[in-house]
Amino acid sequence: MDASTTSATALRAAHERFVTAPGAVSHVRDLVAASWRRCERYGVRPDGSRLPLLHTASGELAAYRRTHPLATALPLFRELLGAGAADDGHIFAVADADGTLLWVEGDLATMERGERMHFAEGADWSEKRAGTNAPGTALELGHPVQIVTGEHYSSAVHAWSCAAAPIRDPATGRVLGVVDLSGGATIATPPALAAVRGAALAAEAHLARTLTTPVRMPDPVGYDDVRLKVLGRDCALLESGGRFLRLSPRHSEIALALALAGQGVTGDRLAVELSDREVPPSTLRAEMTRLRAVLGPTLLGSRPYALLRPVRTDLGEISDLLAEGRVAQALARYPGPLLPRSDAPVVVEQRRCLEQQLRGAVLGSGDSELLRRWIAADWGADDIPAWSALAHVLPCGSPQRAAAAARAHALDAESAVPPQVVRHAAVLQRSRS
Missing domain, CATH: 1.10.10.10 (Winged helix-like DNA-binding domain superfamily/Winged helix DNA-binding domain)
Incomplete structure (x- = not known):
């Protein structure tokens, strides 16, 4: 399925189906479906009610950017993406390997729109914080990604499309960050994805020429x-x-x-x-x-x-x-x-x-050792399915299998006794003592 050929209406409908019935993913690309499932596990809110974390310590961010290896490639990004983005009503962004946006430049009106949803310098757009989005998902997967309209996990970003590509240290292959183009419908096209791919490759070539030792990453932004x-x-x-x-x-x-x-x-x-x-x-x-x-x-x-x-x-x-x-x-x-x-x-x-x-x-x-550790803990000691699962995976004829099955049976029998009977038996026991 091609992202550029799927209508925004169909994507939003697919997103709504997933939100109301998690696990039921249809009419979206496999990489988007996998990302949505990750976002659900991370606890990202799909309704856009939680915007990405925005660092407000501008001094800390400025110091971090000065020492970041991608700072030397910023003029290159401006040359390859900046002018075109400004002319076409788009913005380009460069983020670090954790998804923190270091630079966001381009069309001023689009930048203002982006700021309202915290797509701004200092914001964390990792997939764990912002949901499915091109910069965050490209970092998650380690290869170029294009995310359009309703493919974003957060509905706050459904009016946007974006394309991003990771940038690697040419000496070690480690991801240093990601370059992104964001904006309207023309970002949901093959040329936009090709542009960020080209910019990432150009940055890696620039780093290969200018760096004589592997990059030492600065401490992440913040305290x-x-x-x-x-x-x-x-x-x-x-x-x-x-x-x-x-x-x-x-x-x-x-x-x-x-x-x-x-x-x-x-x-x-x-x-x-x-x-x-x-x-x-x-x-x-x-x-x-x-x-x-x-x-x-x-x-x-x-x-x-x-x-x-x-x-x-x-x-x-x-x-x-x-x-x-x-x-x-x-x-x-x-x-x-x-x-x-x-x-x-x-x-x-x-x-x-x-x-x-x-x-x-x-x-x-199906691991007997994990099951043993679970039932040995206070919170798993009375877990009937866990005891039954342990009995099932142990070898036939094993004394431990028989003991686990017996414990599961005893717990099951205890759970079947009405609470009032248990209370009555306790009263009788106290009266006899």
Whole structure:
């Protein structure tokens, strides 16, 4: 299926079908269908309600751009793509290997349109943050990609088409970044894809001539790396710049909600994600003030509320391992449920989602060792299907097979006993003791 020959209406209809019935992908290219499935696993919102994270520390971005190896190729991109983009009402962008847009230039009106959806310098357009898009998906796949209108996972980008190609270090083959053309209908054509391919090849040739040693990548844009550990603990542990902060249960919920959002959220939206009951705005403001005193103004922003640096979570790391099919590694790094005592809606939803993904991967693996590790943990000890699956994969005649089958049968029998009978038996036992 050719992207340029599929109507925008048909693509949006296919997108709507996938959103309402995940897994039912039709009338889209295979690479788009695979990308949509990844986006669903990453938790990207298809309705456009979460725009890509936009770094606001312009000084940090400027310093990062000056030291980035693709800075030397910027005049070449301007020569090959810049003038044509401006004349045709398009823009071109150069991003780093993580999907952060370093330069966005071209038609001023189109740049303003792009800024409204955070397609701007400093924004994270990786597939994990922005959904299916040419720069992010090209980085994900490692080859040139063209994404048109409704092929974008986020509906906020359905009016756009884009083409992008990765740029590699000629000495090592490592991806340094990506060059992109974005705009209207004429981007959804073979010449646009050929243009970014040519620009990427020209940049690689330029680097081969000017560099005598392999590229040393600068530290990513932003401040010190920030990690948030939220699995198997009631209070999150935040690591930043060598500092370790143990957050209160409520601050743990807020930090997780903001990390998952990826960009600013309003107070009203944050209140809904934190509680089923109404949270007075004054209460939330007071809580955010206390959290800002803990984290500092360089990490926590307001109007809207946002974490101002990219935050890696152990939740996201395990989700990534599962997405890559690395079940054993995911289970080994899973210390327990997400903030297990929290009843915040955003936490409950993410906790259930991760448990379902991990449990399904373990049960579907057919690996006796993984199944043993699952049932040996507190959260898997009473998992009837897991015991049954273990019995099924163990050799016939094995004592362990018989024991696993017996345990599954006993748990099944216990689950069939009405709760009132269990309570009555407990009362009788207490009265006899």
